[in-house]
Amino acid sequence: MPQEYHNTLSFARQMDAEDPLQPFRKEFLIPVHENKEQVYFLGNSLGLQPKRARSYIEQVLRQWNQFGVEGFFTGDQPWLDYHDQLIHPLSSLVGARPGEVVVMNSLTVNLHLLLVSFYNPVGKRNKILCEEKAFPSDQYLLETHIRQRGLDPGEVIIEVKARDGESLIRYEDIITAIKENEDELALVFWGGVNYYSGQVFDIKGITQAAHQAGAIAGFDLAHAAGNIKLQLHDWNVDFASWCSYKYLNSGPGAIGGAYIHNRYHADNSINRFAGWWGNDKNTRFLMEKGFRPTLTAEGWQLSTPSPILYATHKAALEIFAEAGLDAVFHKGQQLSNYLQFILQDVQKEIGNQFQMITPLQEKGCQVSMLVPKKGRFVFDYLTKKGIFVDWREPDVIRLAPVPLYNKYEEIWQFGQVLKEAFLTFTP
Numbered sequence: 280m281p282q283e284y285h286n287t288l289s290f291a292r293q294m295d296a297e298d299p300l301q302p303f304r305k306e307f308l309i310p311v312h313e314n315k316e317q318v319y320f321l322g323n324s325l326g327l328q329p330k331r332a333r334s335y336i337e338q339v340l341r342q343w344n345q346f347g348v349e350g351f352f353t354g355d356q357p358w359l360d361y362h363d364q365l366i367h368p369l370s371s372l373v374g375a376r377p378g379e380v381v382v383m384n385s386l387t388v389n390l391h392l393l394l395v396s397f398y399n400p401v402g403k404r405n406k407i408l409c410e411e412k413a414f415p416s417d418q419y420l421l422e423t424h425i426r427q428r429g430l431d432p433g434e435v436i437i438e439v440k441a442r443d444g445e446s447l448i449r450y451e452d453i454i455t456a457i458k459e460n461e462d463e464l465a466l467v468f469w470g471g472v473n474y475y476s477g478q479v480f481d482i483k484g485i486t487q488a489a490h491q492a493g494a495i496a497g498f499d500l501a502h503a504a505g506n507i508k509l510q511l512h513d514w515n516v517d518f519a520s521w522c523s524y525k526y527l528n529s530g531p532g533a534i535g536g537a538y539i540h541n542r543y544h545a546d547n548s549i550n551r552f553a554g555w556w557g558n559d560k561n562t563r564f565l566m567e568k569g570f571r572p573t574l575t576a577e578g579w580q581l582s583t584p585s586p587i588l589y590a591t592h593k594a595a596l597e598i599f600a601e602a603g604l605d606a607v608f609h610k611g612q613q614l615s616n617y618l619q620f621i622l623q624d625v626q627k628e629i630g631n632q633f634q635m636i637t638p639l640q641e642k643g644c645q646v647s648m649l650v651p652k653k654g655r656f657v658f659d660y661l662t663k664k665g666i667f668v669d670w671r672e673p674d675v676i677r678l679a680p681v682p683l684y685n686k687y688e689e690i691w692q693f694g695q696v697l698k699e700a701f702l703t704f705t706p
């Protein structure tokens with residue numbers, strides 16, 4: 280750990296006082312538990328509401344009221360140009376060129392659409408390499424997508440596993456698996472950050488290995504976007520997608536995003552499922568025959584998007600830009616460092632009643648703890664005390680303090696209540 284930490288209220292308060300992002304907490308609405316602000320460590324599940332989201336939604340409603348369908352072309356924020364406001368801050372967030380990012384649909388939908396374009400099985404080169412125990416939606420995605428191509432998921436999917444007795448997948452094992460299958464790999468499809476363990480993967484290294492094997496590299500960035508620094512273009516990633524309701528604070532069911540490397544934008548040989556919203560803006564409303572894609576990632580859009588969803592996304596992305604991405608990602612690491620320190624300190628007092636499974640280095644904000652037997656009790660105890668964390672059956676508690684609205688003091692407080700929970704455990 281980079282500096283000396285202390286498990287004291289005064290130390291935590293001093294960290295908060297020195298935190299350049301502290302003013303941003305008031306940009307968010309914090310849920311309340313028994314008349315007190317919750318300690319909300321669920322930014323990895325549903326990020327909190329930016330206060331300005333309401334006025335941006337109201338702007339859309341007003342425009343709809345005033346202009347009807349003309350709202351697409353007129354008013355303070357014509358809906359047709361709204362997308363342009365989102366892709367600049369978003370492309371910075373994921374390290375892409377602006378034309379490489381599109382805001383559309385939601386994550387699983389986008390991944391299906393991207394597989395249409397980037398999963399191209401040819402003969403025995405039809406395998407997809409992925410992580411074992413990927414998020415269930417990703418498993419269902421691959422299974423059904425492969426079957427729809429007339430292939431057998433059991434034959435096509437190669438899962439890389441954690442070694443026996445370990446909970447993290449070793450980087451060298453991923454690279455070895457790619458090399459071992461280099462004659463048969465069509466696609467390496469991986470997560471940026473594992474949703475369960477919080478482990479961050481080396482996207483650049485995996486992409487390079489995939490390309491050396493003659494495969495495409497695509498990523499699910501659900502837990503990475505807004506959590507860790509990404510350089511998708513420079514890392515030469517082929518495609519990626521993410522949701523924006525987790526670390527990106529854009530609201531329940533928020534609109535998703537996708538990245539497509541610019542080398543593909545004008546490539547006519549690529550398959551896609553098209554719709555009118557992906558057609559070149561200049562001819563979109565001429566209603567002519569023959570799809571002419573916009574020559575950016577926007578060419579992958581299908582349907583008329585909702586400006587109401589754009590509004591919450593804009594509110595959230597503005598705050599990232601105002602806070603500064605380096606500051607956000609730096610504090611994210613600091614928060615999880617401090618949390619890991621607190622967990623180790625609690626362990627010193629109560630013994631090995633839980634195990635921290637998130638690595639000390641390759642991580643973002645999230646820290647996951649494995650709590651055999653007492654997990655559910657501890658989780659309920661925390662909740663009763665106003666500390667909201669995430670429970671994964673059968674025995675994992677996930678904690679995600681996030682840089683834009685969480686405080687070091689809340690981490691200290693969590694440590695106190697956690698210790699109390701173990702000390703008062705009654706089966």
Ligand SMILES: *Cc1c(COP(=O)(O)O)cnc(C)c1O
Binds near residue numbers: 414417470522
């Ligand atoms: C949250 C999450 C999803 C959810 O996908 P939606 O289509 O937005 O519901 C998918 N994959 C991963 C890895 C996730 O963490």
